[in-house]
Amino acid sequence: MSSETFRARNIYRHVSLQKRLPKHFASETSFKTSSLLRQQQPMFQLQLLPHQVLNCLVRSHVECAEEELPARVGFLGLGIMGSPMAQNLIKAGCDVTVWNRTKSKCDPLISLGAKYKPSPEEVAASCDVTFAMLADPESAIDVACGKYGAASGIGPGKGYVDVSTVDGATSKLIHGHIKATGASFLEAPVSGSKKPAEDGQLIFLTAGDKPLYDEVAPFLDIMGKSRFYLGDVGNGAAMKLVVNMIMGSMMASFSEGLLLSEKVGLDPNVLVEVVSQGAISAPMYKLKGPSMTKSLYPTAFPLKHQQKDLRLALGLAESVSQSTPIAAAANELYKVAKSQGLSDQDFSAVIEALKAKQ
Ligand SMILES: NC(=O)C1=CN([C@@H]2O[C@H](COP(=O)(O)OP(=O)(O)OC[C@H]3O[C@@H](n4cnc5c(N)ncnc54)[C@H](OP(=O)(O)O)[C@@H]3O)[C@@H](O)[C@H]2O)C=CC1
Numbered sequence: 001m002s003s004e005t006f007r008a009r010n011i012y013r014h015v016s017l018q019k020r021l022p023k024h025f026a027s028e029t030s031f032k033t034s035s036l037l038r039q040q041q042p043m044f045q046l047q048l049l050p051h052q053v054l055n056c057l058v059r060s061h062v063e064c065a066e067e068e069l070p071a072r073v074g075f076l077g078l079g080i081m082g083s084p085m086a087q088n089l090i091k092a093g094c095d096v097t098v099w100n101r102t103k104s105k106c107d108p109l110i111s112l113g114a115k116y117k118p119s120p121e122e123v124a125a126s127c128d129v130t131f132a133m134l135a136d137p138e139s140a141i142d143v144a145c146g147k148y149g150a151a152s153g154i155g156p157g158k159g160y161v162d163v164s165t166v167d168g169a170t171s172k173l174i175h176g177h178i179k180a181t182g183a184s185f186l187e188a189p190v191s192g193s194k195k196p197a198e199d200g201q202l203i204f205l206t207a208g209d210k211p212l213y214d215e216v217a218p219f220l221d222i223m224g225k226s227r228f229y230l231g232d233v234g235n236g237a238a239m240k241l242v243v244n245m246i247m248g249s250m251m252a253s254f255s256e257g258l259l260l261s262e263k264v265g266l267d268p269n270v271l272v273e274v275v276s277q278g279a280i281s282a283p284m285y286k287l288k289g290p291s292m293t294k295s296l297y298p299t300a301f302p303l304k305h306q307q308k309d310l311r312l313a314l315g316l317a318e319s320v321s322q323s324t325p326i327a328a329a330a331n332e333l334y335k336v337a338k339s340q341g342l343s344d345q346d347f348s349a350v351i352e353a354l355k356a357k358q
């Protein structure tokens with residue numbers, strides 16, 4: 001894939017300009033946006049969406065010399081993460097084509113300007129680079145390598161970037177199928193949940209074809225705040241599983257603490273505050289603690305995915321004979337929570353598994 005095709009430099013300029021806008025410019029821009037909207041200037045009678053208005057203003061403000069001609073970007077899998085990620089690409093002015101197993105989830109993106117193709121094969125055939133954000137190893141393999149999968153449509157000069165959380169073996173399998181077509185492959189699982197996905201603040205953990213990594217960096221920078229290139233395929237998956245193994249254990253331990261504090265007559269909300277001020281503070285506790293004390297678990301990271309990640313992390317640990325007793329115990333708790341019907345709740349609902357044990 002040539003950088004000519006991607007017009008990467010142009011897009012990169014566009015992204016970095018947007019992300020580096022000084023505060024005063026952001027407020028000036030929103031002022032201009034709202035006042036122009038109030039005046040109902042002709043541009044707005046075309047019913048431009050607010051982000052398109054913002055993009056126009058940003059572009060005219062910096063007087064871009066070159067017109068941007070973004071690459072054609074495919075996006076497969078529009079769940080909690082995929083939808084906002086694809087949305088951010090569209091908002092940044094990329095030419096995006098979407099597909100999702102449940103077609104209705106494509107509709108909001110189509111109304112933002114995305115194109116639609118009825119199979120992963122057709123998306124990959126019509127795009128320069130295709131991103132995939134699928135639930136688990138099975139769906140990632142099916143969408144990439146199954147009937148009408150991306151590998152059937154992709155070919156030399158194109159790229160496939162799998163941002164799903166899977167194990168290294170799955171990633172290597174998909175890598176093999178994609179490479180056999182002459183296309184390039186990058187695994188790029190993300191750290192960060194629903195809100196970071198919406199805010200373009202994800203952390204990409206990539207591995208695979210370095211030239212593809214360089215080519216897609218502008219897109220990663222639209223969707224994320226940082227990116228790591230970790231070498232051979234499997235290393236990105238491994239890094240993601242280690243991070244989520246830690247996270248799953250942290251949440252299980254936090255749940256025990258909340259319940260214990262309540263049992264001994266303390267206010268668990270005060271515990272959340274104390275934890276947030278000390279050395280063990282973590283954004284996750286501050287974010288999830290208040291709703292956990294109310295037994296509310298609005299889904300950002302589905303519990304079934306956290307359990308999947310723990311299962312895959314335990315497999316990774318076993319492959320190198322590393323002892324992980326804490327993660328193993330946490331995994332059992334998530335399994336109990338799944339059996340309680342909490343799979344689609346947020347992973348913080350794991351606390352319910354401990355309540356059930358009392
Ligand atoms: N949510 C989070 O906070 C984070 C999630 N992740 C990881 O990102 C990935 C996606 O997560 P998330 O968006 O939350 O999950 P969702 O469950 O919201 O979305 C899963 C996506 O996979 C699709 N899918 C599932 N099974 C199949 C299948 N058999 N064939 C085709 N498509 C399928 C779904 O399609 P359909 O709509 O038809 O069901 C949907 O598009 C997971 O690997 C997760 O571990 C990583 C970081 C954070």
Ligand SMILES: O=CC(=O)O
Nearest residue numbers: 190191192193301
């Ligand atoms: O995988 C989940 C996350 O929050 O990261």
